[in-house]
Amino acid sequence: MGVLGDLxxxxxxxxxxxxxxxxxxxxxTTQYPKEMRQKPxxxxxxxxxxxxxxxxxKCIGCELCAGACxxxxxxxxxxxxxxxxxxxxxxxxxxxxxxNMLRCIFCALCVEACPTExxxxxxxxxxxxxxxxxxxxxxxxxxxxxDGTPNHMFPDDPLADLSELSDGDGWMRATAPQGRxxxxxxxxxxxxxxxxxxxxxxxxxxxxxxxxx
Amino acid sequence: METxxxxxxxxxxxxxxxxxxxxxILLVWGERKVVADMQNRLGPMRAGPFGVLQTVADGLKLFxxxxxxxxxxxxxxxxxAPFLAVIPAFLMFLVVPIGKPFTMTIGGQVREISLQAxxxxxxxxxxxxxxxxxxxxxxxxGWSSGSKYPLLGGVRATxxxxxxxxxxxxxxxxxxxxxxxxxxxxxxxxxxKIVELQRGSYATPGGSGLLNTLAGFVPxxxxxxxxxxxxxxGIAAIAETNRAPFDLVEAEQEIVGGFHxxxxxxxxxxxxxxxxxxxxxxxxxxxxxFLGGWDGPFLDSLGGLAATGLxxxxxxxxxxxxxxxFVWIRASLPRFRYDQLMQxxxxxxxxxxxxxxxxxxxxxxxxxxxxxxx
Numbered sequence: 001m002g003v004l005g006d007l008x009x010x011x012x013x014x015x016x017x018x019x020x021x022x023x024x025x026x027x028x029t030t031q032y033p034k035e036m037r038q039k040p041x042x043x044x045x046x047x048x049x050x051x052x053x054x055x056x057x058k059c060i061g062c063e064l065c066a067g068a069c070x071x072x073x074x075x076x077x078x079x080x081x082x083x084x085x086x087x088x089x090x091x092x093x094x095x096x097x098x099x100n101m102l103r104c105i106f107c108a109l110c111v112e113a114c115p116t117e118x119x120x121x122x123x124x125x126x127x128x129x130x131x132x133x134x135x136x137x138x139x140x141x142x143x144x145x146x147d148g149t150p151n152h153m154f155p156d157d158p159l160a161d162l163s164e165l166s167d168g169d170g171w172m173r174a175t176a177p178q179g180r181x182x183x184x185x186x187x188x189x190x191x192x193x194x195x196x197x198x199x200x201x202x203x204x205x206x207x208x209x210x211x212x213x
Numbered sequence: 214m215e216t217x218x219x220x221x222x223x224x225x226x227x228x229x230x231x232x233x234x235x236x237x238i239l240l241v242w243g244e245r246k247v248v249a250d251m252q253n254r255l256g257p258m259r260a261g262p263f264g265v266l267q268t269v270a271d272g273l274k275l276f277x278x279x280x281x282x283x284x285x286x287x288x289x290x291x292x293x294a295p296f297l298a299v300i301p302a303f304l305m306f307l308v309v310p311i312g313k314p315f316t317m318t319i320g321g322q323v324r325e326i327s328l329q330a331x332x333x334x335x336x337x338x339x340x341x342x343x344x345x346x347x348x349x350x351x352x353x354x355g356w357s358s359g360s361k362y363p364l365l366g367g368v369r370a371t372x373x374x375x376x377x378x379x380x381x382x383x384x385x386x387x388x389x390x391x392x393x394x395x396x397x398x399x400x401x402x403x404x405x406k407i408v409e410l411q412r413g414s415y416a417t418p419g420g421s422g423l424l425n426t427l428a429g430f431v432p433x434x435x436x437x438x439x440x441x442x443x444x445x446x447g448i449a450a451i452a453e454t455n456r457a458p459f460d461l462v463e464a465e466q467e468i469v470g471g472f473h474x475x476x477x478x479x480x481x482x483x484x485x486x487x488x489x490x491x492x493x494x495x496x497x498x499x500x501x502x503f504l505g506g507w508d509g510p511f512l513d514s515l516g517g518l519a520a521t522g523l524x525x526x527x528x529x530x531x532x533x534x535x536x537x538x539f540v541w542i543r544a545s546l547p548r549f550r551y552d553q554l555m556q557x558x559x560x561x562x563x564x565x566x567x568x569x570x571x572x573x574x575x576x577x578x579x580x581x582x583x584x585x586x587x
Contacts, residue, residue, distance in 0.1 A: 007546075014251040014545040021250040028253045 036161040039123050044106040046124040047099055048142055048150040050117060055146045057087050058118035059094035065110035065119055073103035074110060094118070097139045101127055122150055126160075217319065225330040229306055237489045241268040244540045251544040278478035285359030286475065294357060295476065295483035298350035302490035305343045308336040309497045310405045312507045313524035315517065328507075328521070329405060336404040337385050340498060341378070344453055347491065348374035351455070351462055351472045354484070358475035366471025369551065370462045373452055376558030377459075381449035383566035384442040387573040388502055391439055394577045404498070408506030411435055436503040441569045443503045445562050450495040452558070455488065457543040461554060496535035497528075504531050 020026030030037050039045075050058045061078020079095035087093040110119050119142075129135050144150045154160045242257065242265055249256025257264030282288060307330035314327040333339050348370055355367020392401040392410055400406045415437070416429035436443045452459040463471035473484045500506060509527035512520045549557065 011541060011545045014541060017253055018247065018250040021253050026253045027255065029255050031255065031258055 033159040039125075043121075043123050043125075044108050045122045046101070046127055047104075047110070047119050047137075048122050048144050049094070049097060049119055049139065051144055051146065051148060052089065053148075056089050057093055057143065058116045059097060060088055060090040060116055060118070061092045061094040062115065064113040064115060068109045068113035070107060070109060071103045071105045073100040074098070075100075090116075094139065097142060099137045099142065100135065101137055102132060102135045124150065124152065126153055217324075221326065222330070226307070229330050230303065232311075233303060233306060233490050233493065236493050237486055238268045238272075239265070240489050240493060240536065241271075241485075243536070244543075247537065247540045248544045251541070272482060275478055275482040280478035280480055281475070283359050283475050287357040287359065290353050290357035291359075291475075292480075294350050294354035295480045295487075297353065298347060298487035299483045299490070301343045301347040301350070302487040302494065305340055305347075306490070306494045306497065307331050308333050308339055308404050309494070309501055310408055310506060311497070311525055311528050313512060313521045315521040327405060328525070332403060332405045334400050334403050337389060337402050337502075340404075341382055341385065344381075344491075345374070345378060347487070348378075348453075350484075350487070354476065355472035358472070360475050362468040362470070362474045363472050365468045366462050366464075366474070369464075369468075370455070370472060373455075373459065373461060373554060373558075376555060377449040377452035377562070380445055380558060380562035380566050381453060383563065383570055384445040384449065385502070387442045387566065387570040388435060388439055388446075390570070390577055391442075391573045392435065394580050397581055404501050404506075407435070408501050408508065411505040412508050432505055432508065434503065434505040434508075439503065439573070441565060442573070443499075445566045445569070446499060446503070448557075448562060450499060451539065451542065452554075454491040454495050456492060456539060458546040458548050459554065460548060461551060464548060466548075492536065492539055493532070496532045496539065499535055500528065500531040504535075506531075 017026055052058060059076075061076060063076045063078065066072075066074040066076045075096065075098040076094055077096040078092040081087055081091060081093050106121070108121055111121055114120075127135070141151055152160060152162060155162065245267070246256045246264070257267035260266040260270045282291065310327060310329035310332070312328035314325050316323055316325050318324075351370040352367045352374075355363040355365070355370065358364070388407075389401045392407050393399055395410065399410060401410070411433050413433045414429045415431045415433055416425050431437065455462045461467075461471075463473065465471075468474075473481055476484060507524035507528040509524065512524055512527075515523060
């Protein structure tokens, strides 16, 4: 039919899609603030700095994340742990930890670089701010609560999806379980941000536990 | 004129104004909804039930926005152009009858009240003239902005208007000539008269037979004998209202926003308003001229105000169908290239309309005077 046939064909496509959408089949969008879409398990959302179950910070201030960052958006300055009240189980801890979220490309290379699982990614993605300064996340925002829950930007918002905080982030260590005796047979997945289920690295929890192993 | 006529005229104009504003609000929302459905989206949902107040919210927002006047603009023309866009859009609607006339007894006098603001005996000429004035708004807005993209939009508008107005006019002439086939003395330039002539069916009065019975179910709408004129008019109407796929004038991807690039706030809103009023008016005109206007079944058996109400429903149902088609086309077809636009206008539509005009004229001449050799 030539032109007219092509015309009819094109018009039929849109009409079919309209019927599909109206009948509820073809719809691909959601009513965003009211209903949240299920995010993929390994969704790269905002970072958090995790803690051990006893409340100790996992970050040891080694700056490997900053070195791995292709966007150069992480700034870390380590400091020696105070002897009487240590912040982290090791010798040093992350004294200053800042991520510029405007530069971050959410590649998670920092997560792969981290030797202690201190930095992981969550499902949190609502990060709009009123000024550029607010887009630089400091330790205050990044560090999880002592009970292991990350800080939510809008915890009081009736539309906020707080299940983001506990949803499994599916984060997997770059240094996979294979080849590491201590993790034989243990899946390399953490169910959530924060404390996680996996035992800490050898030598990180407390010296006595290491001797038992 | 008596006082009554004055009051009636004012009431009609105010009612037409209110109608057009309401229709625009619903039309913008409806278009966004339909396009969203065709793209598997939800569309506006937040303002009011199903987002129906979205247009009101947008209008309010535009109302409070800063209105910028570019340094290099021709200020007077620049400020005048938005009004030049809206006023013809309103004016054009005034000759369209939206329902069956009804009679009322006022002050002891029986008066027939038609549901159109003004029944001009040169209605079609008026429509063509006013729609040409509307193009000036686009051209002048583009030129007076003192900026290159609006100027390009304005130049495109000029070329497009000339090419498609010719086709549209020729299609309408064919219709006007054909409409006089049953009554050579009829005022076939008046929109109300054309609607009146389309009432009834194609059955021959007093005729018999199966074919005649079947023809009794076919409404006497002009679209059936004049389908070519309808097609040409429809295409030209889309081009005249600068709607996709003929929206070269504002082509966002090529020339930013075309003629309204430099307009903001309420001035931009007026162009927006004009576009949607034009869309509605063009649909209303197409319905009146080709689809029987407010005509429909059961009107004569009801009579009185009920018939008028029903006829309004028929009219809006038909207009809605055409408007849906407008939106459907916009959601489906990509924009024409400039040369394709010109080719379609000059090499396809105008010759088609001309040939169709000659054919219609011959048919009418044959029906009135018989064959020349007999």
